[in-house]
Amino acid sequence: MRPATHRSGHILSRRTVLRGAGVIMALPFFESLRVLAAGTTDASGHPKRLALVFMGCGINPNHWWARGAGADMEFSRTLAPLAPFRTKLNVINGLVNKPAVGVGIHPGQTGNILSGVPLAKGAVLRGGISMDQVLANTIGRDTLQPSLVLGCEQPVTGYHETNFSMAYSSYISWQSEDSPVPLEVYPSLAFDSLFENRGSRRLESILDRVRDDAASLESLLGADDQRKLEEYLASVRDVEKRVDRMRTDQAGAAGNAADRGRPLATMSRPDNGLPQDLREHMKLMSDIVAIAFQTDKTRVATLMFNRDLSGMFYPFLGVTKTHHSASHDDTSDDYEKIARYYVSNLAYLAARLDAMPEGEGSVLDNTCLLYFSNMWSGTSHDNTKLPIVTIGGLGGTLQTGRVLDYSAAGDGNRKLCSLHLSLMDRMGTTLPRFGDADTRLANL
């Protein structure tokens, strides 16, 4: 046998080959197909969802704080839009992604924020699989779409002055150590990927096709050979039946979920093309995440409100600088306005999820929205600590209503990857280590 050629870990990622819109859907574990279709919940309760919401280039350090706990929590200006959710959120300070510190600004600080693996400079991309894709490979098997990766800003792939590829600034979801998950920027295409059932249609078409092939072969074969072909055909029919059943199950699931979230269940397909106004764009993308969670089309979503080194601009805020330039004056009012605008978008998403009833509470109660940036201060490119907020109780597994500060906990106890491990645990995937951490985050 020839010695195996180098393969870059695609065994894991095979099932999550995504193209933002045109998802190539892998067949889920039939055995664990949600009984949601039957209108009941399984023993462990409602499905838990995780959304990773990213904003690039840091926040205004003077206006990012919270005090108190629970119903008495107070917020700074930037975090004020989250006040209605005070009992359901945690403001977490002091965490760090060590492999991204001191390696070079911008892309080196961003690409591995969900993987905790040092990034490679120069010609060939290399990092590590991101935690949302780890979840996509595990719990993602139970849903139509293993994960959803959306963004509002197109990727750029040149080279930064630090000799890291700009791909690290553009993508935080990586399906393998060297390949990012394509980002979907068009709302209409993101919508289609969830609701148009294209994935199973494609599977069915292929199965139909090979069944036809077998049928035309049959007439050319003798009796013994036909028997072998019949074995093949039986297998094809079996697989087809499962695909069909999965589709009806999913349709049923959608119906049931829709029943429960009655007022907000329907969302019409967004128009083709890009919304002119960024505000509309961000809202649409948030809507899509919300409805994907509600209908259980997916349980893992990554939403990049913007990119690192972002070129977004905000005429409606009265700010003339683009995002990255403004972040270089991070204590300015302008930048505070920008950061607050993003937080208000987060609040919008939380509100959408909170308005969808589920069980005794809402979809938000079974969700965790993890909001974070790749830096604390954009002016100094300081990422020795990161701004992080979680919203949602994750099905009761996550205590909320707290302000947690790990700044003084010591470097071994404030790893961002520890947070990732803790969240993955709660999502049902237990790993011994992830990125640079092998312990969970204490007191979470």
Next chain:
Amino acid sequence: MQSSPKDLPTRRGIITASLLPAAGMLLAAMSVHAASAAADTVHGRRFQTLVRPFVETYCVKCHGGEDPEAGLDLSAYTTVDSVVSGFSDWDLVLEKLQGAEMPPLKAKKHPPPALELEVAAWIDALRRDEAGKTAGDPGPVQARRLSNAEFDYTVHDLTGVDLRPAREFPVDPANQAGFDNSGESLTMSPVLLRKHLDAARLMADHLVFTTDGFEFAPYPVLTDTDRDKYFTLKIVDFYKRQPTDLAEYFAASWEYRHRGALGLDAASLADIAARRRVSARYLATVYALLTDGRDDAGPLAKLRAQWRAMRGPPQDPAALHESAVRLGDFVTDLRERLVPAVANLSAPPIHEGSQTLVLWKDRQMAANRRRFDADALHVAGAAPRAVESAATAEQVATAAQLAANAPDAIVTGAPAADTAAARALKETIRSGGKFIAPAIVTAGTSATTQLAAKQNRDDDPDLMVPAEPAARARALAAFARFADVFPDAFYISERARVYLDAADEQKLSGRLLSAGLHSMTGYFRDDAPLYDLVLSPADQRELDRLWRDFYFSAAIPQRMHTSFVWWERTDSTFMRDPQFAAFRPEDKSVTDQDKIGRLAALYLAKAVANQANSTVQEAIREHFRRVAADVALVETERAAAEPRQLQALLGFAERAYRRPLSAAERAGLLDFYRQCREKNGLDHEDALRDSVAAILTSPNFSYRFDLKETAGGGKPQSARIAPLTDYALASRLSYFLWSSMPDRELLAHAAAGDLHRPGVLAAQARRMLKDPRLANFSAEFLGHWLDFRRFEEHNGVDRGRFPEFDNDLREAMYQEPLRFFTDLVQSGAPVQNLLYGDYTFVNAPLAKLYGIPGRFSTDAWVRVDHAGEFGRGGLLPMAVFLTANSPGLRTSPVKRGHWFVSNLLGQRIPAPPPNVPSLPADEKSLGELSLRQSLEQHRKDPQCAGCHSRFDTFGLAMEGYGAIGEVRNVDFGGHAVDSRAEFPGGVMGEGMAGLRDYIRAHRERAFIDNLAAKLLAYGLGRTLLISDDLLLDEMKARLAADHYRFGAMVETLVLSPQFRNRRSQLQAGPLTARYISPHIGDNLVH
């Protein structure tokens, strides 16, 4: 073994000779008896008079009635026909009789030996007769899917990439002959089909689309980053493969010059170029420059002097290389100093790093590769003078005059670029003046600095030109030719930011084919010297194709432009004005022609309003022209590529199905594609992916249906036996010898319709044996025959006790027999080398285990002769077998012995009874008794001895090798190793040498018989029948007649009627052929 003599096996039917096609069939003796004739034959009569009474007297008491012993009911055999159809039972009877095992000792009645001999002889004769009658029967070869290994090899050959999708498939079971390449054991299930489907879609994700069709990458290519990586690596790889080392050309030139003395009289320059693997074109250019004596001044004169000074032969290669390198270094050093500097264009508020300006600079630098900087030269004897600030018109005039009269004057400053005077000044410069053009002076450089730099250059004799005009002209011409033939770079494979300080940027490596921008996506092709000087026309086309496919597949022009739009608003502030608000990078329409045009106009207007000079304006215009043209080109090519890619899809299907497609099949494929587009709403690329996935899931790909006719033909003919079509034959050959799809040459013969001709068939087999793909055959045939195919996953070794057993050693152990066997087959060595050869093959880890001194590497395999000095040589002492047949912490003579007789010699050993107590796992725990002593049980207890006496002792002879095959004198239990053994028949022997002697004297025939039988079963893809006996004889005869060359058996097999024909399937009958053991000689030792 149940037998049902009432079944009529499918092989018994009636055929008539007239239905046999004429071409090349050896089936003269193919008639099979009708049932009624047999009873009257000699065998029939003897059966009734001799055999039946014998059986009834001595056998039926146990082997008959309601519950026959061992399930063998001999009373049911009432006719000779029944014996023939249930022959496997009678084969067993023969074996038991000849081995004196039956009747058992405890039986009451025992036949006289003479009678036993007669019965045995009858069975034997019946078999031989039957073999003769049915010789050449192709046998029931079932259609089947590709085995996992075949799947992987086929995918590799089909796509060019070793994707190995079958790694995830469940392990294939083997048939009775021990191989997994037979329909007897290969089945399909929904689970496996789903895996096939997933594998097919994964493979489709590896597709890369080009202007002509598509190819496969070693990794999925779905994002822009994947595409960029694929093509940049391919292009850079292409560059690096080209011969651009000047020293090689000087060495080659030297060789040509001295070709007479070197004995290469007849060689032309092109021949020498081929020998030394350099470009013939460029060698001719270089050689002409060295020898034609034109422009013999300046650098050329100096170069030629050094060339002439090179010593003639004899010259040792190292010294020649050194002097060639010296010439090369002279050229490159000087050349570096002649590179014209290109200053940045500056036009605030346009950012210096804007694509408009940077790409302009790239283009200038590219254009300069074969030009020299006249400013770098100095005129002998002239002293420089400086004049500052030629900003106003008068200053320009003064400067012009100076330049005309004092060739070494340096003038700095920035005259208004558009004045007539400035233009005239520029003209003067071009004709030899010494003005540093305003655009080239970077901000802040003073005349003094320039002067200082120039003074440094003036000390450089290589950069001097004579003052006298005619001589100076000759010198300049020499410089021009020098620069033209020796470019400053043949190609630029990577670039950091070109508008910043080069020294600072040096550490930013790895930006392949970059345009030198900051943060933006941007590539720039800069390889004209390579293209124009070195490449052959075919290579030029390939390089063009690579770049074209790159831009096409990764939409480079579009992405560069969207990058541009993003950047001009962020790092650059140029596009922050509201007038540019309509241009957003997220917007797909930003690359529409009209939007590009509008942006171009707005951009230019703003530049002009900010006093951009004419060069800048032209740079801007040129930039947007190119963007528009490149974007349009990619779009046009994408449209034009669609039909070509569909044709490529059909071609791919044809290769995947291993045969031509019918018109209906072609139409069906295109129809499916259209369905994907229209019904499923997929774009072109996704529709192609699904089409490829469908092809790879189709039974036409994953099954071996050896169809009688090519697709589209009618029902199979009614003949019982028919020749395989040439396409079927091609596949049968390739899956036999390569475990993979047929290659172009085989398919060409199939297309020409001559593959079935014996001469062609034999020649192809011989060619295939010599092919590197024979390694696949070694893995599959040898690996299954000797039961080590899955050794790469072997985890039975305790790595705590044996820390040297790591994955590298395991892999090396696995490879050793494969390398040995492949070499044996390809070199035509005798098959007995497998047993007695005093050599083996090792790499570093294996050499270490074997204690073979020398320098080895993990990747290189080396043949080691006189391996006997290290206790090695041939298959028997190979670590893989010794390890695979050891339970991890101790040796197992039983397992090793069993492997030896069962696998290697083909002796049939029944399974052990269910309630045997086991030996301790660890040698250490055996306590007082040695392993050998513990095994004495096997010999003492007659119930055990019946089988164990046949093989235990062979394992004992191997006791000199430990649990991982290491040579040892003491075992883990502390006992001294004792490898003496008493082999069956009372022959004494010791160790490997004793074992070999024994084989040579008593079992070599068995080995050959077994080898032939295994090969035949593997080659035919089915278990053997009596009808194969004569073919086996023929194979062995040809083997012996041809120095026991393995290939002789292969050729005989391939030319046999069994291989070249198939049974047609008129009626459904029992599918499985009952296994008949081939007649293995000498395995029965009394």
